Amino acid sequence: MQVITVKGLHKSFGKLEILKGIDVEIAKGEVVVVIGPSGSGKSTFLRCLNLLEMPTSGEISFEGELITAKNHNINATREKMGMVFQQFNLFPHKTVLQNITLAPMQVKGVSAKEAEATADELLKSVGLLDKKKAYPAQLSGGQKQRIAIARALAMQPHVMLFDEPTSALDPEMVGEVLEVMKKLAEGGMTMVIVTHEMGFAREVGDRILFMDGGKIIEEGTPEELFGQPSHPRTKEFLSKVL
Amino acid sequence: MKRKFIAWMTLCMAVVLAFGSIVHAEGEKKTIILGTSADYAPYEFHKTIDGVDTIVGFDIEIAKEIAKDLGAELIIKDTSFDALLPELTSGRVDFVISGMNPTEERRKSIDFSDPYYAAEQSVVVRKGDEQKYNTVESLAGARIGVQKSSIQETIAKEIPNAQVVSLDKIPDLMLQLDSERVDVVLAEYPIAFTNMNVETMAITDAKPTTENDEYAIGVRKGNQELLDSINATLKRLKENNQIQKFVDEASDLAAGRTKENLNTFEFFWKYRDYYAQGIQFTLLISALGVFFGFILGLVIALLRMSGVGILKFLATAYIEIMRGTPMLVQLFIIHYSLAAFDIKFTPIQSGILTLSLNSAAYLAEIFRAGIQGVDRGQLEAARSLGMTKGKAMRHIILPQALKGVLPAIGNEFVVIIKESSIVSFIGVFDIMYQAQILRGMTYAALNPLLVAALIYFILTFVLSKLLGVWERKLSASDNR
Numbered sequence: 001m002q003v004i005t006v007k008g009l010h011k012s013f014g015k016l017e018i019l020k021g022i023d024v025e026i027a028k029g030e031v032v033v034v035i036g037p038s039g040s041g042k043s044t045f046l047r048c049l050n051l052l053e054m055p056t057s058g059e060i061s062f063e064g065e066l067i068t069a070k071n072h073n074i075n076a077t078r079e080k081m082g083m084v085f086q087q088f089n090l091f092p093h094k095t096v097l098q099n100i101t102l103a104p105m106q107v108k109g110v111s112a113k114e115a116e117a118t119a120d121e122l123l124k125s126v127g128l129l130d131k132k133k134a135y136p137a138q139l140s141g142g143q144k145q146r147i148a149i150a151r152a153l154a155m156q157p158h159v160m161l162f163d164e165p166t167s168a169l170d171p172e173m174v175g176e177v178l179e180v181m182k183k184l185a186e187g188g189m190t191m192v193i194v195t196h197e198m199g200f201a202r203e204v205g206d207r208i209l210f211m212d213g214g215k216i217i218e219e220g221t222p223e224e225l226f227g228q229p230s231h232p233r234t235k236e237f238l239s240k241v242l
Numbered sequence: 243m244k245r246k247f248i249a250w251m252t253l254c255m256a257v258v259l260a261f262g263s264i265v266h267a268e269g270e271k272k273t274i275i276l277g278t279s280a281d282y283a284p285y286e287f288h289k290t291i292d293g294v295d296t297i298v299g300f301d302i303e304i305a306k307e308i309a310k311d312l313g314a315e316l317i318i319k320d321t322s323f324d325a326l327l328p329e330l331t332s333g334r335v336d337f338v339i340s341g342m343n344p345t346e347e348r349r350k351s352i353d354f355s356d357p358y359y360a361a362e363q364s365v366v367v368r369k370g371d372e373q374k375y376n377t378v379e380s381l382a383g384a385r386i387g388v389q390k391s392s393i394q395e396t397i398a399k400e401i402p403n404a405q406v407v408s409l410d411k412i413p414d415l416m417l418q419l420d421s422e423r424v425d426v427v428l429a430e431y432p433i434a435f436t437n438m439n440v441e442t443m444a445i446t447d448a449k450p451t452t453e454n455d456e457y458a459i460g461v462r463k464g465n466q467e468l469l470d471s472i473n474a475t476l477k478r479l480k481e482n483n484q485i486q487k488f489v490d491e492a493s494d495l496a497a498g499r500t501k502e503n504l505n506t507f508e509f510f511w512k513y514r515d516y517y518a519q520g521i522q523f524t525l526l527i528s529a530l531g532v533f534f535g536f537i538l539g540l541v542i543a544l545l546r547m548s549g550v551g552i553l554k555f556l557a558t559a560y561i562e563i564m565r566g567t568p569m570l571v572q573l574f575i576i577h578y579s580l581a582a583f584d585i586k587f588t589p590i591q592s593g594i595l596t597l598s599l600n601s602a603a604y605l606a607e608i609f610r611a612g613i614q615g616v617d618r619g620q621l622e623a624a625r626s627l628g629m630t631k632g633k634a635m636r637h638i639i640l641p642q643a644l645k646g647v648l649p650a651i652g653n654e655f656v657v658i659i660k661e662s663s664i665v666s667f668i669g670v671f672d673i674m675y676q677a678q679i680l681r682g683m684t685y686a687a688l689n690p691l692l693v694a695a696l697i698y699f700i701l702t703f704v705l706s707k708l709l710g711v712w713e714r715k716l717s718a719s720d721n722r
Binding site for chain 1: 617619620622623624625626627628629630633637638641642645
């Protein structure tokens with residue numbers, strides 16, 4: 001069953017066309033990793049999936065619902081699509097606990113007690129229960145990103161979108177975040193990940209999309225794409241990053 | 243027993259009194275007795291000073307100088323004007339100063355000093371008319387108010403085409419002038435200056451002349467020694483222009499316009515109650531102005547950023563208009579112009595309303611800057627969690643925006659405290675208004691406003707220092 005279906009996705013910022021026609025289908029439980037050079041449109045593609053960027057044209061369906069339709073309530077869809085940002089985007093004026101419980105309480109109407117119980121579980125799973133009362137400013141980059149993942153998971157999403165989750169981290173902190181993501185993938189979460197961590201992509205990804213110039217140039221299993229890339233631009237890119 | 247006690251007491255008192263009078267006699271100073279008829283302000287009149295009835299006036303000031311030059315203590319004897327000559331000739335008073343003309347008839351019984359004051363005739367007009375009536379000729383055809391059967395009435399009747407209005411009392415003439423029923427009032431300078439309202443009236447350069455308008459000091463015939471001394475004193479006073487000063491001071495005193503020689507701190511202390519009330523009103527309307535301005539400013543900022551064309555236009559127009567017009571004009575429109583449409587606010591309401599509407603425009607821009615200053619990722623993170631725009635605004639954006647702009651809001655409060663001084667124009671009893679009251683009351687040129695300025699400065703300076711401390715605390719909490 002397809003969770004996300006993208007058809008003919010175009011996105012322009014003014015005269016600049018970033019996405020030049022994307023067609024992709026993502027199945028339930030699938031971990032899709034998007035790679036490609038800077039400016040290739042990876043992040044824009046990801047941000048179009050939950051309509052943080054409004055597509056210029058094309059259609060996106062989520063769980064059979066056309067979310068690009070005019071009268072569609074995007075907020076309801078976003079509840080089911082967690083997103084993790086490169087810059088973490090934790091709420092600096094709220095504690096770790098409040099960061100995690102705010103959306104469940106405000107959006108889903110979950111009780112404070114229940115939200116906190118969920119938060120405790122999630123904090124335990126990302127190994128940061130002791131930071132429950134801390135403010136984001138008191139955390140390291142890796143810790144912040146793990147909290148951001150927990151915050152997204154607190155909404156019990158069906159899909160998780162990761163936008164270069166380790167790019168803003170110091171190298172020694174990358175591992176702890178990838179570890180959490182790996183656990184998540186092993187738990188059967190449907191994930192779309194934009195990343196430059198090729199080793200991680202190879203290990204965790206079910207399917208790799210290589211994007212360049214606003215298009216998906218090549219796609220396949222990690223073995224296919226990393227082992228025998230067929231397109232010259234894929235080869236060129238991989239030769240630079242591997 | 244009781245009777246004995248009283249007897250003793252009486253004896254003791256008698257002894258003390260007797261002893262006291264002996265001591266007094268031994269240390270007795272030379273005295274000189276002035277005869278005057280103290281019913282002619284500002285020449286000589288009664289005035290309660292510090293609760294004690296005192297005879298004052300510029301004649302009295304001259305008498306004091308005379309006594310001083312003689313090294314004698316001045317004793318004032320108040321009698322009727324008609325009794326002055328008999329008192330003098332009988333030796334019960336030593337000299338007479340009482341706005342007296344040295345007429346030939348009087349010269350038969352007493353001697354007169356040199357004239358000490360020649361009362362000029364003054365032309366009093368409403369402020370703004372000084373140039374119109376600056377010569378005697380220019381009075382032709384004017385409506386002239388004078389005291390009945392006075393020398394001024396005679397002068398007025400000789401002015402061509404003049405409409406002469408004769409009344410009994412000078413204050414009534416001044417009222418006629420104020421209500422534009424006469425164009426000028428003719429009166430002797432000290433009388434004119436005593437009775438006019440210096441806020442609304444002025445004395446022009448026109449000086450109608452008359453004869454027989456000099457005043458002199460009377461002494462007993464043949465008392466040449468005293469007469470010489472008096473003339474010497476008068477000469478000294480005239481050289482220093484001292485007499486004119488006495489006249490003006492006495493006029494002020496007679497009109498209740500006392501000039502005090504207080505330094506700024508003494509002035510503040512004496513009138514602290516006025517300023518205390520002023521501070522209350524200033525802080526009240528400033529605080530409420532910023533409070534309501536805060537709420538309205540937030541609404542306007544959100545409208546401006548709403549992305550809905552018409553709302554955005556209205557909010558932007560509001561901000562531009564409020565920032566682009568003087569607050570004084572806004573205040574007058576709200577207080578006076580709206581009243582024409584039966585929307586009548588009290589001065590305080592108008593003041594708070596104006597300050598609120600005005601500061602809302604500035605605060606709206608501060609909020610906009612604050613909201614735009616919050617990282618875009620915050621909104622995206624909130625929206626990605628399924629929050630609506632409103633919820634994201636309320637829980638995520640605004641709390642951070644407000645924290646960022648709190649110092650700017652504090653500064654706006656400081657600005658409003660200063661700007662609020664314009665509400666004194668419509669009669670709110672703020673600091674500036676109190677300063678104006680004190681100016682009218684004391685005729686002090688500098689102190690009322692200087693104290694007001696100092697209070698405003700202290701309020702704003704202390705407030706901005708406190709804001710600085712607060713700002714540092716806020717930023718400290720951002721550190722790890």
